[in-house]
Amino acid sequence: MEWLTKFFESYPVFLKGMLLTFELTAVGIFFGIFVGLLFAFLKISKVRVLEWIADAYIFLVRGTPLIVQIFVFYYGLTSLNMSAFLAASLGLAFHNGAYIAEIFRGTIQSIDPGQMEAGRSLGMSVKLTYRRIILPQAMRRAMPPLGNQFIIALKDSSLAAFIGMYELFNVATTFGSNTFDYMTYLLIVAVYYLILVFLFSVLTRKVENRLAVSE
Amino acid sequence: MIKVEKLNKSFGDLHVLFDIDLTVNEREVVCLIGASGSGKSTLLRCLNFLEVKDSGTITIDGEQIEPDTHDLNQVRTRVGMVFQHFHLFPHMTVMENIIEAPIHVKKIPREQALREAKELLAKVGLSDKENVYPAKLSGGQKQRVAIARALAMKPEVMLFDEPTSALDPELVGEVLATMKKLALEGMTMVVVTHEMGFAREVADSVIYMHDGRIVEVGPPEKLFGNPSEQRTKEFLDSIL
Numbered sequence: 076m077e078w079l080t081k082f083f084e085s086y087p088v089f090l091k092g093m094l095l096t097f098e099l100t101a102v103g104i105f106f107g108i109f110v111g112l113l114f115a116f117l118k119i120s121k122v123r124v125l126e127w128i129a130d131a132y133i134f135l136v137r138g139t140p141l142i143v144q145i146f147v148f149y150y151g152l153t154s155l156n157m158s159a160f161l162a163a164s165l166g167l168a169f170h171n172g173a174y175i176a177e178i179f180r181g182t183i184q185s186i187d188p189g190q191m192e193a194g195r196s197l198g199m200s201v202k203l204t205y206r207r208i209i210l211p212q213a214m215r216r217a218m219p220p221l222g223n224q225f226i227i228a229l230k231d232s233s234l235a236a237f238i239g240m241y242e243l244f245n246v247a248t249t250f251g252s253n254t255f256d257y258m259t260y261l262l263i264v265a266v267y268y269l270i271l272v273f274l275f276s277v278l279t280r281k282v283e284n285r286l287a288v289s290e
Numbered sequence: 291m292i293k294v295e296k297l298n299k300s301f302g303d304l305h306v307l308f309d310i311d312l313t314v315n316e317r318e319v320v321c322l323i324g325a326s327g328s329g330k331s332t333l334l335r336c337l338n339f340l341e342v343k344d345s346g347t348i349t350i351d352g353e354q355i356e357p358d359t360h361d362l363n364q365v366r367t368r369v370g371m372v373f374q375h376f377h378l379f380p381h382m383t384v385m386e387n388i389i390e391a392p393i394h395v396k397k398i399p400r401e402q403a404l405r406e407a408k409e410l411l412a413k414v415g416l417s418d419k420e421n422v423y424p425a426k427l428s429g430g431q432k433q434r435v436a437i438a439r440a441l442a443m444k445p446e447v448m449l450f451d452e453p454t455s456a457l458d459p460e461l462v463g464e465v466l467a468t469m470k471k472l473a474l475e476g477m478t479m480v481v482v483t484h485e486m487g488f489a490r491e492v493a494d495s496v497i498y499m500h501d502g503r504i505v506e507v508g509p510p511e512k513l514f515g516n517p518s519e520q521r522t523k524e525f526l527d528s529i530l
Contacts, residue, residue, distance in 0.1 A: 192340055193377035197391035197443060198367035207394060211381050 082263050085250060092246035093267050099160070099232040099242060103167025104225055110168055111175025118180045129176065136173035142234050144170055149238040163235035171228045178224065182216040183209060215286040222279030226272050243267050291316045291447060291478045292337060297346035299332055306332050308502045310346070314447070317476040321489035321510075324499035325525065330482045333499070334449050337480065338369040351446060367395060370440030374452040376432040378424040384411070384435050385420045388442045396443065403442070410438040414468050430461030434468050441472075448472065450481040486530065490514055498522045 117129035136144070148166035149159060186209050194204030236245035247264035251257035297310040306329045314320050322330040335341040337348065339355070339362045348355050355365055379387050388410060389403040398406075411417050414434040424432055433453055440448060450469065454462040466488050473479055473492050483489060489496050489510055496513045498506045498521075506519045517523045 187377070189373060189375055189377040190379065193373065193379070194391075195340060195363075196338060196366055196371040196373075197439070198363045198395045199391060200363050203394060207390065208379055215381070 078259055078262065081256075081259050082266070085246075085260070085263065088246055088250075089243065089263065089267055092241060092243040093271065095240060096229070096232050096242040097271065099164050099167060099235055099240065100225070100229045102164035103171060103232065104228055106165065106168035107171035107175050107228065110172025111179055114172060114176035115179035115183060118176065119183060133173045133176065136170055141166070141170050141231055142237060145234055145238060159235075159238050159240055163232070163238060163240050167228055167232060167235075170231070171224060174224055174227075175221065178217050178220045179213065181220075182213040185216060186212050211286075215283075218279060218283040218286060222276060222283070225275055225279065229271055229275060230268065291318070291351060292480070293347075293349040294333075294337070295347045295349075297333070297336060297348065298344045299329075299336055299341060300344055306502050307336070307343075310504060312497070312504070314478060314480055315494075316478055318494045319473045319479045319481065319492050321493040321496045322480065322482045322499060323484070323486070323489060323496060323525075324505075327501075328499040329502040330499045331451050334371075334451050334480060334482050337447075337449055338366050338371055340371070363395070367391075367443050368446045370443060370445035370448045372433070372436050372440055372448065372450045372453050374455050376424075376429075376436045376456075378432055378436055378439070380424050383421050383423055384416065384427070387424070387435060388439045391439070392442050407438070407442060410441050411435075413441075413471070414438045415464075428461060429457045430464045433457065433465045437465075437468055437472070447478045447480065450479065450483070452482050452484065454483070454485055484529075486514065486526075498525060500525070 114129045114132055117125040120126060145163060145166040148169070149162040152162040152165065153159065190208050190212070191201075191204055194208045195201070199207070232242060233244035235242055236248070239245075241249075243264050247260040248257070250260040250263075254260070292312070292314040294310055294312040297307055297312075298305070299307040310333060312320075312333070322333065324330050332341055336343050339357060342357050350365065350368065355362075379390065382390065385404070385407055388407040389400070392398045392403040392406070393400060408417070408420070411420060414437055416431060416434055416438070419427065419431065419435070424435070427435065437448075437453075453469070454465050457465065462485070466485060469479070469481070469488070470492050481489075481493070491510075493510050495507060496510050497504055498513065498517075498519070500521055506513060506517060506522045508518075512518075513522065514526065517526065
């Protein structure tokens with residue numbers, strides 16, 4: 076009962092934290108998709124230098140902890156007078172971009188080469204065939220792993236607490252240290268994360284179903 | 291219409307076409323026959339530059355086409371192609387499949403593209419399938435849509451790469467009937483096929499290929515009835 080009381084007492088602050096968590100994730104994913112698409116195309120470009128750049132990027136991101144990346148962005152960007160929000164969301168985009176690139180590369184390459192040939196045989200350019208024929212199909216196949224990646228990004232956004240973002244996790248630990256009752260507030264914040272993740276999975280499933288007409 | 295001279299093509303160390311000479315006249319139907327691996331599909335794919343030749347010349351409608359000097363996308367709008375495995379676009383309806391290239395490549399107004407697509411669908415007997423996705427069609431229906439899709443670009447020549455080889459036997463007839471109709475309308479066609487009945491009935495000229503070379507060319511009565519080459523005879527004996 077005491078937990079419920081504290082839940083309802085604290086919700087205005089948590090809702091603000093939830094909004095920030097959502098914003099960090101949304102901006103991170105939005106740019107992450109562009110970064111991912113760019114590096115996916117570098118990897119399938121068959122141009123050795125471009126492939127090498129993409130490999131180096133993926134190697135860097137996978138080989139270092141996200142917290143290190145966020146701090147590098149934080150100290151790098153704030154020295155250029157950019158906000159901590161920008162540092163955190165760009166850090167998330169940089170990080171997720173690598174995983175999203177691998178998702179897109181996989182689904183683009185999974186499309187039957189006959190689709191490219193059919194497009195070409197009708198006089199479509201490679202670029203037009205990618206845009207009109209290959210990518211729409213690859214996007215649909217990318218939705219399940221992409222949804223998964225979005226959920227990981229959502230939870231990873233909690234690391235922004237360490238550069239002073241007052242998002243969900245930071246709200247919880249602040250309440251905890253003020254009241255010496257960490258456990259209660261950690262269990263409260265877990266509920267907020269569960270709600271967010273639930274909403275995300277419903278959303279991605281909706282998109283998936285909308286794209287599912289063909290297969 | 292199409293003139294090929296001294297065409298050579300290799301994939302790495304594998305030489306698949308040797309000094310191919312081929313002439314296809316306007317309104318003519320030419321069938322390419324031969325065992326798998328004989329190079330007939332590769333030859334067909336060289337004709338619309340899905341494969342780029344190593345040497346030799348390809349002349350289409352009096353114009354010698356070279357990859358360095360010609361916009362191959364533009365050339366391909368003049369040479370339609372139908373594939374063994376259809377390759378319809380699965381995320382688009384039948385209608386969208388057909389109007390895709392006319393609208394986005396030829397920049398034809400949507401209304402006009404839709405009107406022409408309807409005529410083509412009527413021609414291949416699939417007017418009722420306009421808004422259906424390819425996944426809901428039988429193999430024979432898919433191939434007829436693929437034919438309509440290629441025709442929508444108003445090509446001067448149509449290439450068919452084993453158009454009935456992936457079909458259940460009972461569906462072969464409807465596709466061959468569509469092709470025959472096309473031939474009777476005077477479409478210039480090059481057809482790689484194992485359907486000897488079709489070749490005999492529709493072709494003006496039949497070409498037998500073996501190991502990357504043209505062994506024999508002739509009218510179907512001659513080539514099927516009284517082949518002059520021993521290898522042609524052996525091939526025909528093995529399949530008939």
